[in-house]
Amino acid sequence: MATPQNRLHKWLIGGPPLAYLVVFFAIPVLIMVLASLRNSGDFGGLAPLFSEESGTLDLTTENYGRFFSDLIYTELFLKSFAYAAITTLVCLVIAYPLAMLIARSAKKHRDLLVLLVILPFWSNFLIRVYAWMIILGPQSVFVSALNRVLGTIGIEPVTLLYTPFAVIVGLVYVHLPFMVLPLYANLEKHDPALLDAAQDLGANAWRRFWRVTFPLSLPGVYAGAALVFIPALGIFAIPDILGGTEGIMIGNVIKQQFLDTRDWPFGSVLSMVLTVMAVALAGLAAWVARQSRT
C-alpha cells in the first residue's frame, strides 16, 4: 500500500543509492556523451560549447564518423574483447578449484584462506605489475630456465615480456581475487546434503560436480565474470607495462587520446563505445542468467 509513510520509507531507503548512481554514473556519462559530440579546442581539450561568433551550440557527429571510418579502432576493440574474454576464462578455471577448496575446508581455516586471497591488495598495484616485468623479463631465472629446457628439445628461445601472453598473465594475476571471492561466497552457502543426496542416488564425483555444484554456482560464476571482464576490458596500466606495442588494448588508446594527443572528443567517443558495450554485455549476461533459471 502506498501510504505517505511508506512512500517516505521508499525514498529514505532508495534515495542514497539513487543519488550515488546519478552523481557517479549518470552525470559523468552525460558529460562524456556531450564531450564526444563537441569539437576539439585549438590547443587540445575541448572547443567552447557555444561558438564565439554565432553564440549557438557547437556540436558535431564527426568524431563518431572518424571511429567508424577507420577499422583499426574496431579491431582494437575486438582484440581487447578477446583479451578480456581469455582473462575471464583463465580466471574462472583457476579460481573455481581454489574457491571450492576454501569453501570445503574446515570453518576455522576459511577466513585465513580468504585473507590470503586478498593479501596482494595490501601492496601497491603498480609495484605488483612491475614485479611481473621482472619475472617475465629476459634476465629472469624462470625465462632462462624455460629457454634452456626448450633448447634441449630443439625449440628456439622465446621472449615473454612485451607480448600478448604477458598481458594476459598480468590481467589474470590482477583480477583473480575478483573471481575467487564471489565464487567462494556462493559455494560456501551450498547445502552439503545435496551432494550426499546426489551421491546416494547414484552420481559419481564428476556428475555430482556438473549436475549439482556447478549449476548451483552459476550466479557466482556470472558475478565473478562481470567483475573480471568489465575492468579487464578497459584497463591500460597492464598492457602499458607488460604489453609493449604488440599487446596494446583499447584502454591505452583512450588514455593516449586524453593525455598525449589531447583529443578529448575522440577519447570520449572511444569511452562511450566502451561503456555502451560493457552495459550491453552486462545486460546480455543478466538475460542469459534469467533464461537459464526458467
Place this chain on the structure above:
Amino acid sequence: MALLEIRNVTRRFGDFTAVDNVSLSIEAGEFFTLLGPSGCGKTTLLRMIAGFDAPDAGSIVLDGKAMTGIPPEARNIHTVFQSYALFPHMTVAQNVAFPLKMANVDPGQIGKRVEEALEDVRLTGMDKRYPNELSGGQKQRVAVARALINRPKLLLLDEPLAALDAKLKESVQLELIGLQKEVGITFVYVTHDQSEALALSHRIAVMNHGRVEQVDEPSKIYGFPRNRFVADFIGQCNLLDGEIRACAGERMTIALAGIGDVVALNIESDAPGLKGALALRPEKVAIGRDLPKDADVNRFTGKVHDFLYLGDVTIYIVELAGGMRIEALLPNSSAGRTKFFEAGDEVQVGWRYDAGHFLND
C-alpha cells in the same frame, strides 16, 4: 538369509562410541524402524548402511554381499533425508528423473516413469514446479518418489516426517504404509517419535547410547518391554522397584518397596531374590472408589495426588499408603462427565496379575 545383515557394527568418534556393537538382521519387504532418543546413534548407523561412513568394527552385508569399501553411489540403497535435500535448481520432474539419468536409463523411458512415480505419490501436475514452490508435505513426497523411482533394494528414511505438523503427519504415515506395501521395498526408518514407530513398523529396534536395547514387533515392544529404558521410553509406564519372593508356574510374587507383595506374570522363569522393577502400563491399572475383590487382582488403597486431563483420557496419580505413587489412566468415555475424581479423593487402584511383568536389573 536376511536382506540386510548388520554384524557387530561399532563406530567411534574419538573416545565417544556412537554405535556400539550393533547386530540386526532385516528381512526383505520389512518396514523396520530404528527408534531412540536424540543422539543415540540412529543417523550414524543409517549413514554406515548408506555408505557415507564406515564402521570401525563389524560388517554390513546387503543381499549376501559385504558392503565394505563400496561407495554410496554403487550401493543399491537410497535415502530420504530429513531435510529432503531436493535439488533447488531442478523441477520436480527433473528431481525425480535424477536417479534414472544416473543409472543411464534410456531417455525415451524416463518421461513415462517419472509420470508414474509422481502419480504414486499423488503429485500429478506438479512436475514443472521448483522445490521452493512446494509445501513441506509435497517436498516429502517428491523426496520419496525420487528415492523409490529406480526401485532400490533398500530405502532408508531419516526422520522424514519431523518437519511436518501433527495433522499432516498422520495422513503421511498412512500413505507411507500403503506405498511400502505397494512397492514391496524394504524400509529402514529412523525416528525418535515412539508413536510413529508403533504405528508404522513391522519391527522396531529400540536404541540407547549406541546400543540396541530390544528388537521386536510394536505390540511386544509396548506390551513386554525388556528393560527399564524401553519401558520408560515407549509410552507411559509405572516402574515399581521390588524383589522376587517366589515363583510358581506362570505366577510369581514380588515384594514391591513401599507397597507390599503383589502377584505378577512369570515370563522368563525368574529366580527368587532377583531385584528389579514391575512394569505396569497406566491403562492397565483400574481405579475406583471400591474395586471388587478378586484373587487375580492386586488391590491397594490410596489418595488421588494429582491428575492430568488429556481430553480423551485422564491420568490420575495415586499416592499409596506407603508413599509410592502409581499412575492410572481412565478414558473419559461416559457422556457428560469430564473427570471422575478430584485431588485428595480416597480411591482404590488394582491390576490383574498378568497386567504387568518383572524387569530384572
